[in-house]
Structures are given as C-alpha cells and as structure tokens.
Amino acid sequence: MPDYVPTIGLEIHVQLATATKMFCGCALSFGDPANVHCCPTCLGLPGALPVTNAQAIEYAIAIGLALGCEIAPVSQFHRKNYFYPDNPKAYQISQYDVPIAAHGRLGDVRIHRAHVEEDAAKLIHAGAGSGRIHDARRSIVDFNRAGTPLVEIVTEPDVHSPEQAREWLTLLRETIRALGVSDVDMSQGSLRCDANVSVAPTGATALGTKTELKNMNSFAFLERGVRAEIARQIARLEAGETITQETLHYDVATGELRSLRSKEEAHDYRYFPEPDLPLLRVSADQVAAVRAALPELPADKALRLSATYGLAPERAHELAFNGPLGTFFEAAVAAADGVDPVAIANWLPALIERVGSDIDPAATPVTPAAFAALVGLVGTKTISRDAGRTVLDRLVSDGGEPAAIVAAEGLGAIAAADGELDAVVAAAIAADPDAAAKVAAGNAKAMGPLVGYVMRETRGRADGAEVGRLIRAQLGL
Amino acid sequence: MSDTILELSAAAAAAAIAAGDLDPAELFACYRERAAADPLNAFLWVAPPGPPAGLTEPTAGEAATPLAPVPLAVKDLFCTQGVPSQSASKILEGYRPPYSATVVARLGLPLLGKTNQDEFAMGSSNENSAFGPVANPWDRGRVPGGSSGGSAAAVAGGLAPWALGTDTGGSIRQPAAFCGIVGLKPTYGAVSRYGMIAFASSLDQAGPLTRDVTDAALLFSQMVGADPRDATCVAFPDRIGRPTATDLAGVRLGIPSDLLEAVDGLDPAVKANFDATVALAGSLGAEIVEVSLPHAEHALSAYYIIAPAEASANLARFDGVRYGLRLGGEQDLLSMYTRTRGEGFGPEVKRRIMLGTYALASGYYDAYYGTAQKVRTRISEDFTAAFGQVDLIVTPTAPTVAFGLGAVADPLAMYLNDFYTVPMSLAGIPAISIPSGLCDGLPVGFQLAGPAFSEARLLEAAHALEQAIGFDGAPARAGGTA
Amino acid sequence: MLSRHEVDHVAALARLALTDAEAERMAVELSSILEHIDRIRALDLDGVAPTAHVSDATAPLRPDVPVPSLPREALLAAAPEVADGGFGVPSPGASAQ
Incomplete structure (x- = not known):
C-alpha cells in the first residue's frame, strides 16, 4: 500500500468588526431581532446603490499587510451573480481579477490572495430543531447580516496535515485578533474556514x-x-475508485461527509466589473500609515519573547498567541526585581487554571507585580511550591501582596537548618515503617506516603525536594 | 384662465409664482385635472385631488431648491416614497418604495404623477410597458418614442409643465424628438442615480424633458451635484444659468458624416431637415466642420452587449422574495424564481436578460462583453479626438420621425432607433435633442453633443438654435386636450 | 444561430421560465441580434483597454458611521410572505412533492 501525501488549501472568511456594513450605513449587530438593521441598499431594494466603507478598506489593508501581501494600488469590485434567498441583489459585490491584497505568507503557508466582499443574509430553516436544511419546507430570511464586511483569504495548497491546518488557522486567528479588526470567533461565524483537500501517492x-x-x-x-476526508479519499483510491470533485458538508454530529451537489446546473457566476463602484485606489501613503500602525504580530512576538527572555519556543508561542497573557507576562517581568522570566512564564498556567483561559489576567485582582513577587518567593525557596499555590489562590480571590499573605498565614518555608523539618521527617518514618523499609530497599515509589505525611504536618510549607533529601538521609541512603 | 396657465412654460410659471402673480395651488389643480383626464396613457399614477404632497422634503443638509413649486411629472422608475414605482413592470406589482430617489427629493417639487415608460426603460417606442402603449400627442396612432415616452407625451401634450426622464441609450432624446420637445441627457455622473430603478448602471442618467431649452436648463440646474449615496456621482463643475445665446458665433459644429451615412434607415426627409438645421446654424455664425467618429457605427453593437449584461444583473433582484410579484411560492424555490420572473417580465425585458446573461456566460465573456468594453474605449477615444477639433457634434436624434403603433415588430429594427444616440451614452457625454421642425406634420429632433460636463455650453448653443428655428409645439398640446 | 439547447441553458442561468413558443422565438430573435453584434468581433482591438467605467474617477469612501436603518414594518410591508419577522421562502433544497 503506497503512502499518500495530503494537500490542503484553506479559504477563510473573516467578518470585519466595523461599526457599519460594507456598502451602507446600517449598524452591524449580533443577536438582534430579524431584519432591524436593513436599508434599501443591504436589502437590495430597487434603485439602491452601494458606497464603500472606508474603515473596512483600512482593515483589509491591515490584514493584507499582516499576511505579508502586496497591496494593490488600484483594485476593483465585481458582481458575482447567483440566485439564493440569502443573496438580496442576486449578486454579491466581491473582488475578482484584482484583489486588494495578494502574494503573501504567514508562517509556513503562502497566501494566494485576500479580497474584500459582503456577507450574505442568514437563512433560518423553519423545519426547527434539527437545523438540517433538507428537512424544512419553509425558511425565513433575516437580512441583518447581509452586507457585513468580509475579507476572504485564500491560501496556496501548502498545508499537508489536519494538525497543520488547525495550527495554522490558530496562527491566522491570533494574527487577525492582534490587529483588532475582527472578533475572529468561529462559534459566532466571524471566522469561517473551508478546506480544499486532495491526496496523491507519495512521489x-x-x-x-x-x-x-x-x-x-x-x-x-x-x-x-x-482528517475524515483524507481517510475517505485514501480509502477510495485504495479500492480502485476515483475522487469526484464536489463540495462536502461535514456533519459534526455524525462525522459524516455529505455531498452538497445540487440539481441545478454548475455555477457560472458571470463576474463582471461592478458599474456602481468606480475604481478603488489605495495610496502608498495610506498603506504606509496602516503599516506603521500595525501592532506586533504573534509570529514576531513569539520570536522576540523567546530571544529576549530565554523562553522555550512552545511557551513563547503560547504567550504570543494569547495577547492578554503575553502582556501580563511582560508586565510581571518588568515589575519583578531579578525574578527569572522563565519561572514567571512557568507559573502562568497555574494562574490560567484559576482564572479561566478566556479571562484577561489583568482584569483579575492579581497584579503583575504581586504575581512576580510570588514567583520570586518560590524561587528563593522562601516558600514552597505548594505554599506558592496557596498564595496564588488568595491573590486570585482577594488580591494583596504575597509577602503579607505568607506572613499572615504562616506559610513561610520550614528551613532545613532549624531542625523542625528533621523532627517531622523522623515522625513520618516512625508512623509508616513499611514504607520506610521499602524506600530503604530501593523502591522510590514508596516515598509518596512519607512525603505526604510531612506535607500534611507542615501544611505544605516544606520544600518537597528537601523533604526527599532528609528522608533518604535519615534512612542512611 | 386655466388654458392660459397651461400655456406657460415651466420657467414662466415659476417666475409668475415667484412674483406672486400665480397661485401654485391653482397651477397644480389645473395640471392635476388635465393629467387625471390623460387621453394619451402617459400617466400610470396621478396625484389625488387636493393640495399636493410635496415630493419629499429636500434631503437633510441640502439647501432647499430655489425652484418655485411648478408641478413635476416623474418617470415611473424613479422611486417615490409611498407612491407606486414599478418601472412599468408587472413584476413590481403594488410596490411602493419606502424612500425617494435623490434627484426627486432634491428638486422637492409637487409630484403631479408618475409617467408611463417602456418596462425597465427597455424600448424605443413605449410599447413595452406592462400598462399599455402611450399615444403620441401629434398623432395618436403613432408612438411617442421611448423609453421615457410617458414623460415626453405628457409634456408635449400639455399634461405636465415638465418631466423627469432617464436616458440609457437615447431614452430621453429620442422620445423628445418624436414628441417635439427638448430632452437633455446629462454627462454620466452629473446627476445622482440613487433611487432610479436601474437598467444599465454604467449608462443610466436622469434628465429633463421640457417644452423649451430654458426650462431644461432650469430643471437641470437643480438636479446636479454629488450624492454621498451614489459613488459614481460627482460635483458639477459649473453653475447652470438661464441660457441667453442667440447666435453661434465662434462655435465649431462637427458633422460626423461617417456615422450619418452608416445607417440604412435614415429617412431622407429627416436628413433634409438635419441639413437645413446645420445650414441655419451656419447662418448663426457656427463654423461647420467635418469630423470622423470611425467606431461610432459599432456603438449599437457594443451597447446591446453592455446594457443587457448590466441589466441581467440589475434585474436579478426581482426574485419574489422581498417585494413585488411572487408566483409559485408555494412550490419549490426554483419554481418560484422561474415562474415569478418568467411571468413577471415582459418579452423585451426577457429578451435583454437572455442576451445579457449569454454575453456574460462562461465561454462567451471575452467574445462579447470583453469586446464590447474595448469598442466602448474606442468610441470614447473617437469623441475625444473629435472634440479636439470642434466644440459640439450634431446629428439627427433619430433616423426617422415617430412611427405607427405596432409598425416596428422586429427587435433589431427597433434597436436601430438608437443609432445616433447610443454613441454618446457609451462615451458618457452630454447630448440634447431639440425640435428642428416637422416632416409630414411630425416633429424631427436635432441632437447636439459636447464633451463631458459641457452642459452649459450645450444649452447655450441649443438655445440659440431654438430661437432661430422657432418651433411651435402648440399643436401637440392642443391635440392632447382633444 | 443560437440553439434551443443554448437558449434553455441561458434561461436556466437567468431563472426565467420560458414556454416552448417563447424559447423558439427567443432562439430566432437572439440569433439575429447576435449576428448584427458579431460585426464588432471582426474589429482589430488588440491592445485596447476595456472600459468598465466611463470616468477614471476614484471611488469615494464612506465614513464608518451608522445611520438609522428602515423600520422593519416598512420593509416587511412589501414582502409576499412574512414569518417571524422575516421574509418567508420555500426552503432551498426542499422539493414541492
């Protein structure tokens, strides 16, 4: 059986977070009653005309630049003609032969083009419940979404695995999120992704x-x-069958891929230049201004965090892709006096675990300075790691200064030198002679009950490594 | 009294109102009564009795029009808030728009009525209206021209002081010629298209249909100006004043002989009238210069690709979902679309949708649409070259006078009516048709065209010629009341 | 000469139901119009730029400031079918049987 190489290209639609629609002044909205954000233009009333939203163009330029694209000094809108109830004019105003941005790269994937267009309306299927189109006899159309500005990004077929697709889309999302031009939320539809998938035998x-x-x-x-589509295609080829070029709908409930082939004739969009919109010109000055205003993008930030702070690439990546977390990290590093940035980064997961991954840590009672101080106390073994976690609990719930919390709660580490810990270790060995014998015999796993005893007795103030060292010493190991 | 009032030109009526000598309510009532009795089928809707509902308030931020309230007849395809606006099509049955066209709102004149037209402005005879043909007030057995046939007939027949029309390939100029009135197609981009039910977006322009050149200048002067709702509409560079010229001294008039001779059906009587008018212009001081527009004879071919192609997209929104006619809605989606559109559009509209869809279809685009766009470039270049030699170019407006209702059955023969008007449309330049006399009792039109935004000069020249010609439109107005 | 098959294809693209008689007549009429139009295909247009807009103007852009939308009642008043504040249509993909 030959090996197969999958080749994947992605087509991504990003809804822009402008105040108004692409070609009219209706406000964008989410979750409002149907058809309350409509006007003659976005409803396709006879006689209405489009006028382009300046902010949408600026956002599109920012996306193009962030994706390393060339920005076309002159581009043009076209009409893409097709009949569908969610398409009010029966043509979508899009870009065709000259997109506003092209020939870029993000990470390991080349960008073919990025162009501006308008979103369709929302079709709500009255068949209710199932949400499956084929069950319903009637649908209703809500035009609130019609005309929402979109940027469509088309990649070159540079993706070769499902994991890479997911990782790259995450990079794209974080890049666009950093620009502040879209909510890029897949569950809300402000980021949508289609994939073109093929497989070919290796070589x-x-x-x-x-x-x-x-x-x-x-x-x-x-x-x-x-992944399912790659498997399906390989299975067909292995069975001596061919692949049909078609559009497939992935059913998330069943994992099935269903053909969306319609009985209608193949699409013929009859693109032609939109006569209602003169040429779109973008000056070099405007491009320069947008470029100058670009924030640091995740890929660049990851490199910088890694180089500046000595973070492992994965950790740097994680901080770069979570803008608020990265900002918190750098604030903590700046506030700390000589605390190891790597240690600060290593403590961040404990913070996220407590506040939730969607929460900006800056919005919690934990200040970057307090967080850094906490990491510093653990680093100098002033408190144990366990005590550090307890302090973090307090910081998250009540705020405050770690040193004060340690003092108030008596969480200071038991110093090895003062003999207190020796006595507790001796008591632990006395309390569980079986475990002590096993440790003495070389069974390291038996160490657990002994360490647990010490930790309970000291309420976590002891340093685990020091406890292990003392147990082995007292057992003559 | 009312007959005297109705003899006033719009400008004269406006002056009388401004001077306090004429009660605008009385003027409106006289015209309203005339229009309601419409013997020409020129109106599709007439204002109800009583004080006129002003069209709509002028758009916020715009200075109120300085025009005195002289009633205005408006081609059906202009959206008028709360008033039927169907572009004379069955597919917009019962449609009353929730907004008014910019130009209508900007003028702010009392709305006398909505005028008949060819369905979606597609036609040269007004026989393509879903509401029946319009009669020519000079001879009710003949067509008024199209597509602004209702507006032209209403003005010529004395049923309206002035009217708005639209011109895509000749739809103001040709009916003006057939009805013996003045019709101006402005420079593309001079007048907002917002609220005009589109036929061909890169060609459509609104313009005045009036009894004389002075009225045309007055109405046009209040129509122009940039509109933030129309990206193709720009600020007009000049102020349009009342034209005063009585001679053509220093004006170079170009005669495009190659274009004149390229059409088979040029009526010798129309040609003779044209030659006489050119001679008259010469006697007024104009310098007559031979010019060449080598590609203009192909304008009609390019036009009948470009306009239907744009129309095929513009008319795709009539799908039975949001407004207007719906048939087969209880069936499946495809049946709803095809029945609504198949039965809602008339034959000429369907013919042009088919032609335009074909021209844009995969595999044909370059051969048709792409080629037509290049011809359009050549035509513009021809005009630019010609305007290097002359100030204005003149032609007959149409190859013939008004023909009989039903006399031209072949679509292609009908299209040839636009032979002299379409080149200017493709080039986006202004052109005016003025009556230049009668042939066998029917009016003949004389077309003057100038470079983009030369309307002021065009109106002056048209005014000088008009004074010299001394055309008397009264017979049509008398006929209109018979 | 446009074939009946081509006429049917174009009518399907344009979502126009044509009767047999209409389609037959359309084939004849469109063929005659296209025959006239075909003359331009013989012109030498090499290197000529296509004109999509008569003016070389730049599209004016609109500031991203919301303006009031139309009242929903005004929009739905024109609708052939209204349901749940929306425009009712036969579901795409649902058949009439």
Missing part, C-alpha cells in the same frame, strides 16, 4: 482531485473534518 508529481469541505465551525471540527 506523484500531480495533485489529486480535490474536494471542498464546508461547515467546519470550530478548530477541532476543521481538524477532524480534514
């Missing part, structure tokens, strides 16, 4: 027939959907 020069996967509305579903 083959030509790509296989590709299929298009739609409806993967989370990072996990993207990975799973692409």
